[in-house]
Structures are given as C-alpha cells and as structure tokens.
Amino acid sequence: MSKLRDATAGTAHIEPLVAGDVERLAALAREIWCAHYSAIISAAQIEYMLGQRYDSEVVRAELRRGGIWWDKLIVAGEMAGFASYFLTGVPGEMKLDKLYVHPRHQRRGCGGMMIARAGEIARANGCTRLVLAVNKNNRSAIAAYLKHGFSVADAVVKDIGDGFVMDDYIMVRPVTGDGSASRGGAGARLRDATPGGAQSGRQDVGDTRGTTAEAADE
Numbered sequence: 001m002s003k004l005r006d007a008t009a010g011t012a013h014i015e016p017l018v019a020g021d022v023e024r025l026a027a028l029a030r031e032i033w034c035a036h037y038s039a040i041i042s043a044a045q046i047e048y049m050l051g052q053r054y055d056s057e058v059v060r061a062e063l064r065r066g067g068i069w070w071d072k073l074i075v076a077g078e079m080a081g082f083a084s085y086f087l088t089g090v091p092g093e094m095k096l097d098k099l100y101v102h103p104r105h106q107r108r109g110c111g112g113m114m115i116a117r118a119g120e121i122a123r124a125n126g127c128t129r130l131v132l133a134v135n136k137n138n139r140s141a142i143a144a145y146l147k148h149g150f151s152v153a154d155a156v157v158k159d160i161g162d163g164f165v166m167d168d169y170i171m172v173r174p175v176t177g178d179g180s181a182s183r184g185g186a187g188a189r190l191r192d193a194t195p196g197g198a199q200s201g202r203q204d205v206g207d208t209r210g211t212t213a214e215a216a217d218e
Contacts, residue, residue: 011075011076012073012074012075012080012105012108012109012110012113013073013074014071014072014073014074014113014114014117015071015072015074016069016070016071016072017063017070017071017072017082017084018063019060019063021072021079022056022059022060022063023056024079025054025059025072025079025082026050026054026055026056026059028079028080028081028082028100028102029050029053029054029082029100030050030054031102032100032101032102032103033046033049033050034046035103036100036103040135040137040138041135044164045164048160048161048162048164049160049164052160053098062084067086067087068084068085068086068087069084069085069086069118069121070082070083070084071083071084071114071117071118073101073105073110073113073114075105075110080101080102080104080105080110081099081100081101081102081105081110081111081114082098082099082100083096083098083099083100083114083117083118084097084098085097085098085118085121085122085130087125087127088131092126092127092128092129093127093128093129093131094118094121094122094125094127094129094130094131094175095130095131095132096115096118096130096131096132097132099111099114099115099118099132101114111144111148112148115130115148118130119173119175122175123175123176127175128174128175129172129173129174129175130150130172130173130175131153131170131171131172131173132145132150132170132171133156133166133168133169133170133171134168134169134171135166135167135168136155136167136168136169137167142169142171145171145173148173149173149174150171150172150173151171151172151173152169152170152171153170153171153172154169154170155168155169155170156168156169156170
C-alpha cells in the first residue's frame with residue numbers, strides 16, 4: 001500500500017505557501033500543466049495562462065493580500081501540489097481557485113485533503129459554499145469534483161485575452177457545519193450540466209469564474 005493512502009500518518013500534509021516557495025511553485029505548476037493540459041488546450045494557451053497566474057510578482061502580491069489563501073502539499077519533504085482559494089465578495093462564498101497535484105501523487109487522497117482544508121477555512125470565515133471553474137473537457141477533474149460533493153451550476157465562456165478563452169463549468173459545493181462536503185450534489189450528470197451557457201462579465205478578484213481549479217484527484 002502506498003504511504004500516501006494513510007494520510008493520517010503524516011506522510012502527506014498541507015502547509016501555508018510562503019514567499020520563499022514561489023519559484024518552486026512556478027516550476028511545479030509548469031510541470032503539472034504541461035502534463036495535464038496538453039490534450040485539452042494549446043501549448044500557446046498553456047504558456048499564456050502560466051504567465052498570467054504564476055508570475056512571481058503576481059503570487060507574492062496574493063500572499064500579501066487579505067482574504068486569499070495559498071496552501072502547498074508536502075510529500076516526503078517536497079512540494080507535490082498546491083491550492084489557492086479566496087473570498088469572492090459574494091456573501092457566504094469562497095472560490096477554490098487553484099487545485100493541483102503532481103501526477104505521481106494523484107489518486108491517493110491528496111486532492112481530497114486540500115479540498116477539506118479549503119472547506120475548513122471557508123467555514124471559519126462564515127462561508128456556506130465553495131465554487132470553482134473547471135474546463136468542460138477536463139473529464140477526470142470533473143469526475144473527482146463530483147465525487148467530493150460538487151455539482152455543476154453553470155456553464156461559461158470567458159475571454160482571457162490574446163485570442164484565448166476559458167470554456168468552463170462552474171461547480172458548487174455546500175460547506176457544512178464542520179467544513180466538510182454535503183454529498184447531495186455528488187451524483188450530478190454532465191448531460192444535465194449545461195444550463196444555458198451563460199457568460200460572465202466579472203473579472204475582478206471576486207470573480208467566481210476568473211481562473212480554473214483543475215486536476216483534483218481522488
């Protein structure tokens with residue numbers, strides 16, 4: 001049995017990301033994105049989005065900002081994944097903005113650990129729901145989010161500049177009293193998940209559709 005299967009033994013754990021982690025974060029993001037997204041979006045879009053989201057100054061500015069959290073997943077002393085989430089400005093709502101686990105460590109419960117952590121922070125900040133955006137063609141991530149209590153609430157297409165768009169589902173999960181998921185929405189089917197293809201115009205830090213949380217594992 002993989003050591004990661006027994007997360008309670010401390011073989012995998014979550015720590016806050018700090019400024020000294022920014023370069024390693026960017027390198028890990030590149031490795032994960034190039035492995036995961038090459039069959040979903042173009043190489044040019046991968047480069048464009050990595051530059052938008054993981055530029056060192058962008059990440060450091062987010063680390064200094066209130067109302068946003070960055071976590072790193074540590075396995076055997078090394079960063080193996082990361083997540084970020086923030087208060088959207090909508091009462092009771094937190095957005096799970098990024099969630100990535102290196103392919104070597106997927107399907108071992110690490111994504112669930114990070115979702116649970118985001119749920120704890122959401123509850124502590126008075127939130128009743130987590131929201132995220134996921135590419136409509138990212139079938140493995142969608143399936144994992146459904147398993148972890150999310151359901152599809154909307155479908156959006158967003159222009160992100162340079163001729164690129166994000167074609168996403170918006171998924172939502174209730175936050176219960178202990179921060180865990182309500183499993184009521186976990187059985188949602190994708191054939192029922194396209195409620196009109198609405199488009200979002202919000203693009204500020206409170207935008208629940210601005211970036212994509214992908215690559216969750218089981």
